[in-house]
Amino acid sequence: MTTSSSSSAQAPSKALAEITARIAERSRPHRQAYLSRMRHSRDTFERREKLSCGNFAHGIAACSTEEKNTLVMANAANVGIVTAYNDMLSAHQPYEHYPELVRQAARGMGCTAQVAGGVPAMCDGVTQGQAGMDLSLLSRDLIAMTAAIALSHNMFDSVVCLGICDKIVPGLFIGSLAFGYLPTVFIPAGPMPSGISNNEKGRIRQLYAEGRVGREELLKAEMGSYHTAGTCTFYGTANTNQMMMEFMGLQLPGGSFVNPGTPLRRALTIFGVEQAIRNSDKGTTYRPMMDVVGVDSIVNAMVGLLATGGSTNHTIHLVAMAQAAGVLIDWQDFSDLSKIIPLMARVYPNGDADVNHFHAAGGVVFMIRELLEHGLLHDDVDTMLGRGLYDNYTKEPFLEKNSAIRWEPGSRQSGDKDILKTVADPFQKEGGLELLKGNLGNSIIKVSAVADKHRHVCAPARVFHSQHDAVDAYTAGQLNQDVVVVLNYQGPKACGMPELHKLTPPLSSLQSKGFAVALVTDGRMSGASGKVPAAIHVSPEALDGGPISLVRDGDMIEVDSLNGRLILEVSDAELEKRRADVVLPDLSANEWGLGRELFAPMRAAMSRAESGASFFTQTWTDLTEKTQEMDHE
Structure with a gap:
């Protein structure tokens, strides 16, 4: 892989440059402070040689004699492995044997590797609609703290992170940035092979919601979709994570969506470990994470999110991830970028294809080249492979007969224009996310899968404090009308901000019957939000006194993603009167149970x-x- 910047990439467009400059100026004191802390930490803590003999002996006690000799010499890198392995998550089950593979790769470079620690990894797919989902968002910051504990032993010269899913990659990212003076590489395990079609899965779910098929048929469809080891194949938060790590240069190009258990997957893992060693200060070129993750790379991740129609969760996660690097982004930045970034991909729930089809059509490598050649990404950035996004991240990996990787330029043609399009001929001229503003607060809406005729809804509200109550009302036939379902007290402080996927089938069913339907909530819907317009992440949340707590049944609400409006058609005077009379619902059911x-x-x-x-x-x-x-x- 080369390390020089290429003239094939266009300079950032004026609009991209202006948005980036605004973020950089806003972030300046925070970014400078972060880098100052990292330089201080590097000079104070980095060397494991600074450990006392007793400290060091504890750290290598379980190593083999050969490993001890290498570590005592102190001239070879020791790679810290932070793993999110468990075998309940299909995406993380392949990681069971990765530590030994990482150690083998390190030994092949004359170096060592140790599992620094494990972090928790919950599956949102298992907890959807269950009380355990209340811990999902909170687990991100806990993962960050756990990763910090793992790396606090000060035994390591570089880091490899083994994690894929929803809160896990953001948590590992935040935790690793606290050790930003260490080179860090993210190593995925890849998506499971394709199962039943996403259209068929969605059809069965809707039929079940309507009571037209039973649980046996629903379970058969679900098991036909989620059927083996690997990431779920729809374009939710987990696969959006993988895309973003590639766009940011923390993961190997073309490697995000290579299936588990394949020879290429193994070769990519080995190459990633070797690169983590090369990037250490004991390697050939020192490339710490603090240099790779900066304003321009964060903006590149935002662009990737918008161009692919990725998970709405990253309008939360990426904000928190950027803060950890001293970069301050906000929803207005997402909205302004969305005006200049075209939607180039159609992957379920924004289309029929899954991530395997997306990868086969050209995937992330195709998109990075297209965006760079139109001035819609920053090329002049550090990556785990060197300086310059174009020269390093527009190549695809191919396996040689000796199991080495050969890097070839990615295709300039989409392999399937129903899945992947060019900047010049996109699915939509604007990105897949929009910011809504109004007297209900600020909100995010994902529009990449919403038909134009559904992008403006004005209907009476039905207010619920639980998604289960909303589903019960649907089942009882109480929502057979034009309706804006308002689900409040679902924010971070109220109950941990769970995802509300149980609402998707009934709301989709109402929409299919011809009703004007929308959702307004201070909760989340993530990458699985689909054809029903959903104003989510409403901020401030109800428990913080946000106006969403003042909505009453029958109030008219306008959800207008065409003009960026979220309006409660109630006078200011009436809202102030209601504010004085607010009675909090009983939230005790959210406060205990399942930890x-x-x-x-x-x-x-x-x-x-x-x-x-x-x-x-x-x-x-x-x-x-x-x-x-x-x-x-």
């Missing part, structure tokens, strides 16, 4: 959704101020 009681302090400290719904937001602000004071002394 939720242990997370009460974290829920109480969470920031607003538009600030990343993070436990750390105030911490970063405080650290910036303290670092500035330290630097001035």
Whole structure:
């Protein structure tokens, strides 16, 4: 792989440059403070040679004699493995044997590797609609803290992160940035092979919601979709994570969607470990994570999210991830970028294809080249492979007979124009996400799968405090009308901001019957939100006194993604009167059971959704101020 910038990439367009400059200026003191902390940490903590003999002996006690000799010499890299392995998650089950493969790859470079620690990894697919989902978003920041504990032993020269799914990659990312002076490489395991078609799965779900098929047929369809090891194949948060890591240069090009258990998958894993070693200060070129992740690379991730119609969860996660690197982005930045970034992909739920089809059609490599050649990505960035996105990330991996990887330029033609299109001929001229504003607060809506005729809904509200109550009302025939379902008290502080996928089949069914339907909630819908317009992440949330807490049954609500409006058609005077009379619903059912009681302090400290719904937001602000004071002394 080359390391020089290529003239084939166009300079950033004026609009992209202006948005990036705005983010850079807003972030300047925070970014400078972050880099100052990382340089201080590198100079103070980085060398494991600084450990006492007793410290060091504990760290290598279980190693083989050969490994001990290598570690004692202190001139070869020791790779820290942070793993999210468990064998309940289909996406993470392949990681069971990765640590030994990583160790073998390190030994082949004359180096060593150790499992630094494991982080929790929950499956949103298992907890959808269940009480355990209340811990899902909170687990992201817990994963970050757990990754920090793993790396705190100060034994490592570089890091490989084994994680894929929804909160796990963001958590590993945030935790690794606390050790930003170490090179960090993310290693995926790939998506499961395609099962039944997404259209068929969606059809059976809707028929079940309508009571026209039974549980046996529903279970058969679900098991035909989620059927073996690997990431779920729809374009939800897990696969959006993989795309973003590739766009940011933290994961190998063309490697996000290579299936588990294949020779190419194994070769990519080995190459990733070798590159983590080459990037260490004991390798050929020192490339710490703090240099790879900056303003331009964060903007590149935002562009990738919009161009692919990725998960709405990243309007929360990416905000929190960027904060950890001292970069401040907001929903207005997403909205302004969406005006200039075309939607180039149709992957379920935004189309019929799954990520295997997307990858076969050209995938991430095709999109990066297209966007770079039209000035819609930043090329002049550091990546795990060197400087320059174009020269390093427009190539695809192919397997040689000796199991080595050969890198070839990716195709310039889409393999399937129903799945992947060019910048010049996109599916939509604007990206897949929009910002809604109005007297109900700020909200995100995913429009990449919403038909134009459904992008403006004005209908009476039906208010619920539980998705189960909303489903019960649908089952009882109480929602057979034009309706905006309002589901409040679902925010980070109220109950941890669960995803609300149980609502998708009934709302889709109502829409198919010809009713005007929309959802308004301070909860989440993630990458699986589809053809029903859903104003989600409403901020401020109900428990923080947000206007969504003032909505009453029968109020007219306008959800207008064409003009960016979220309006409650109630006078200001009436809203103030209601505010004085607000009675909180009984939220005690959200406070305990399945471990939720242990997370009460974290829920109480969470920031607003538009600030990343993070436990750390105030911490970063405080650290910036303290670092500035330290630097001035």
